[in-house]
Amino acid sequence: MSVEIKAPVFPESVADGTVATWHKKPGEAVKRDELIVDIETDKVVLEVVAPADGSLSEILKEEGDTVLSQEVLAHFTEGAAGGASDAKDSKASDAKAAESKGSNTKAADAKAEKSTGSAGPAARKAAAESGVSLDSVEGTGKGGRVTKSDVQNAKPAASAAPAPAASSPVAMAVGERVEKRVPMTRLRAKVAERLLEAKQSTAMLTTFNEVNMKPIMDLRKQYVDKFEKVHGVRLGFMSFFVKAAVEALKRFPAVNASIDGNDIVYHGYNDIGVAVSSDRGLVVPVLRNAEYMSLAEVEKTIMELGKKARDGKLSIDDMTGGTFTISNGGVFGSLLSTPILNPPQTAILGMHKIQDRPMAVNGQVVILPMMYLAVSYDHRLIDGKEAVSFLVAMKELIEDPARLLLEI
Structure with a gap:
């Protein structure tokens, strides 16, 4: 049996609300009175709970969407445990993982070989001192072997660069100027x-x-x-x-x-x-x-x-x-x-x-x-x-x- 999940009845002083967080996904099992979604207003956060045991079949309002009082947020299926959907997704995921396992293993082996076997002791020592990852260095030696000069010509990773000695006047490398933009609650x-x-x-x-x-x-x-x-x-x-x-x-x-x-x-x-x-x-x-x-x-x-x-x-x-x-x-x-x-x-x-x-x-x-x-x-x-x-x-x-x- 399918029922509608609606936004709560807002007080007269509250015009609308915003979908803050969905705590359940479609197909995921939900118990009666378990929290499904939070609706944030300009005064309080209102909680919407499951009307019965079951699962969400469809979400109509995504996080960040504005909703009115009693507006339909999602469709809910009573009695659906969500197990079948989860099992199906799990099998598909397992098959995909098994299919890619061989190629991933080969890639990892090749990567390890490059990190160790394809670089000589001098190159590995230079890489450790300069903070250069051997994985990022293109070898010019015989058979693609990484040489010491290859490491010296490579640009060290900013995060792995060693701190200069206190007595050294060398300037620190400037990192990225990261900004993050998020809407006000x-x-x-x-x-x-x-x-x-x-x-x-x-x-x-x-x-x-x-x-x-x-x-x-x-x-x-x-x-x-x-x-x-x-x-x-x-x-x-x-x-x-x-x-x-x-x-x-x-x-x-x-x-x-x-x-x-x-x-x-x-x-x-x-x-x-x-x-x-x-x-x-x-x-x-x-x-x-x-x-x-x-x-x-x-x-x-x-x-x-x-x-x-x-x-x-x-x-x-x-x-x-x-x-x-x-x-x-x-x-x-x-x-x-x-x-x-x-x-x-x-x-x-x-x-x-x-x-x-x-x-x-x-x-x-x-x-x-x-x-x-x-x-x-x-x-x-x-x-x-x-x-x-x-x-x-x-x-x-x-x-x-x-x-x-x-x-x-």
């Missing part, structure tokens, strides 16, 4: 489009501050083992920043707002996006209603979303919406940066590397683990006073974690 193209849109359509400005991470680090060190034992997840820094952001957003609702045409939309909830770097590019899964989450729930949700991002399993719902974003460039060693807005949001917080620095505390120089914080904001909606005050509130909450519990 849909996700990368969409990220590029949105970043360019953010730069061109917003009045973006960034303000900076620094935060002493020692109180949080001491608290984490004291309770990290017990926290993991009770909640089954490690206590990281991101959960503190998410909770501090929620509290600061309550005090400065404009930072949690967005612009829609000539209207300002104030959100009565805190959906915090957490920027995650994946093999496919930058994605921003969202923590829904973060104001109701405990530190443990934040850590668990971030861990689950991070795993889904690495596995390419994030759904449209996982990344839709968001009222404020946090980006942690510090995990890659960034000391300072200016994060770009994630439209239609009007602010984004950038975390950075924790670095020991000498700081003045009560007239004394003390070495403290410091982190630079950056808030980029849309000046059309958020004034400098609000942005700076928001960042100061974040600093105070992180430097005195008890404020998070007391909400002061």
